[in-house]
Amino acid sequence: MTLPVQRTRTRTCARAAALGLTAALALGLAGMPAAHAGTERHHRAATLDDLAQKTGRYYGSAVDNPELADTAYADLLGTEFGATTPGNAMKWESTEPQRGVFDFTAGDEIVNYARANGLKLRGHTLLWHNQLPGWLTSGTWTPDELRSILKNHITTEVKHFKGKVFAWDVANEIMNEDGTYRESIFYKTLGPGYIADALRWAHAADPKVKLYLNDYNVEAIGPKSDAYYTLIKQLKADRVPIDGFGLQGHLALQYGFPSGLKENLQRFAALRVDVAFTELDIRMNLPSDTAKLTQQADWYRQVTDACLAVKRCVGITVWGYSDRHSWIPAVFPGEGAALPWDENLAHKPAYDAIHDALAAAAAPPHGKNG
Numbered sequence: 375m376t377l378p379v380q381r382t383r384t385r386t387c388a389r390a391a392a393l394g395l396t397a398a399l400a401l402g403l404a405g406m407p408a409a410h411a412g413t414e415r416h417h418r419a420a421t422l423d424d425l426a427q428k429t430g431r432y433y434g435s436a437v438d439n440p441e442l443a444d445t446a447y448a449d450l451l452g453t454e455f456g457a458t459t460p461g462n463a464m465k466w467e468s469t470e471p472q473r474g475v476f477d478f479t480a481g482d483e484i485v486n487y488a489r490a491n492g493l494k495l496r497g498h499t500l501l502w503h504n505q506l507p508g509w510l511t512s513g514t515w516t517p518d519e520l521r522s523i524l525k526n527h528i529t530t531e532v533k534h535f536k537g538k539v540f541a542w543d544v545a546n547e548i549m550n551e552d553g554t555y556r557e558s559i560f561y562k563t564l565g566p567g568y569i570a571d572a573l574r575w576a577h578a579a580d581p582k583v584k585l586y587l588n589d590y591n592v593e594a595i596g597p598k599s600d601a602y603y604t605l606i607k608q609l610k611a612d613r614v615p616i617d618g619f620g621l622q623g624h625l626a627l628q629y630g631f632p633s634g635l636k637e638n639l640q641r642f643a644a645l646r647v648d649v650a651f652t653e654l655d656i657r658m659n660l661p662s663d664t665a666k667l668t669q670q671a672d673w674y675r676q677v678t679d680a681c682l683a684v685k686r687c688v689g690i691t692v693w694g695y696s697d698r699h700s701w702i703p704a705v706f707p708g709e710g711a712a713l714p715w716d717e718n719l720a721h722k723p724a725y726d727a728i729h730d731a732l733a734a735a736a737a738p739p740h741g742k743n744g
């Protein structure tokens with residue numbers, strides 16, 4: 375598989391220099407004595423993605439199209455991270471607003487941003503029960519009609535972004551909490567076989583792209599992750615193209631850390647699929663305080679360590695990186711402060727915890743090179 379060129383330290387420094395003082399401040403140099411700032415611009419600390427790359431992984435952040443106009447935010451994302459995922463641009467309601475009429479404008483905008491900043495791109499998502507266009511949800515479809523609609527959507531979108539995304543969340547959130555299939559329009563009309571069909575159609579449209587199933591509340595070992603384990607095992611046995619399992623990682627301090635996280639990653643890896651944290655954030659009841667931010671930092675460290683402990687855990691993506699742009703307050707009123715950077719794009723303890731965990735794994739073994 376050909377991925378976008380990996381960023382090098384030289385390129386990162388050149389880019390930091392090119393960004394100039396405003397962006398340098400956003401890069402975290404604000405607290406430095408002025409006399410040191412210019413030097414630091416060329417010799418700044420490793421980014422999260424620099425460190426992740428040394429372990430063979432990527433560190434990414436989602437981005438939504440309106441956020442590209444927030445230049446400080448977009449510049450920092452493009453510098454600190456090695457991968458991005460569109461928050462909304464590649465969903466069905468955006469890409470096929472009328473039946474058979476495709477609009478990839480928003481997705482292409484993210485592709486261009488990713489290319490300009492040397493970011494790998496995850497495609498999200500071909501098939502979801504949410505954010506479907508009205509023409510699809512309000513229609514009454516025979517199985518043949520819906521199968522044809524789904525095949526055309528997947529084929530057209532995957533072909534359009536062929537060579538531009540390295541992975542697709544093919545099917546998103548297809549299971550209920552108890553491990554039964556979600557009663558989506560696709561399941562109700564087509565039965566569970568739609569998942570294997572979707573994977574096969576995506577593979578036919580781009581044989582090189584990595585194909586994922588993706589969901590939330592699957593970090594712990596339990597009925598929902600068990601259902602994915604059983605499904606992926608069966609898909610593998612049936613030689614259906616499936617490359618990865620995405621754990622969204624929408625965690626909340628008040629619900630406890632997912633038990634068996636590392637073992638869960640390991641059992642999927644043992645099925646010969648990649649695993650990745652695809653939408654990580656760790657929210658809390660507001661207001662935040664030192665104790666909560668310390669606990670949050672510990673959780674981010676634990677998630678990072680779990681990924682680093684499993685060879686097939688290929689990367690981590692946070693669902694936006696700053697509390698300035700986060701989906702949480704609108705969906706969970708009274709909760710938030712979920713990301714490693716605050717509203718002012720300053721590091722929180724979580725950032726240092728992630729950085730330390732990655733740096734420890736990226737460091738050469740003791741005594742080597744030394």
Ligand code: G3I
Pocket residue numbers: 438461462504505546590622653701
């Ligand atoms: O596009 C309309 C705009 O025209 C309108 O003016 C505006 C007014 O509220 O709404 C806009 O739509 C919003 C859309 O994001 C695009 O910005 C929706 O209201 C809003 O509900 C929607 O939220 C997205 C959410 O998925 C929908 O379920 C979030 O941005 C997005 O981050 C979130 O992402 C999901 C993943 O895809 C799957 N996993 C869970 C994750 C968090 O919910």
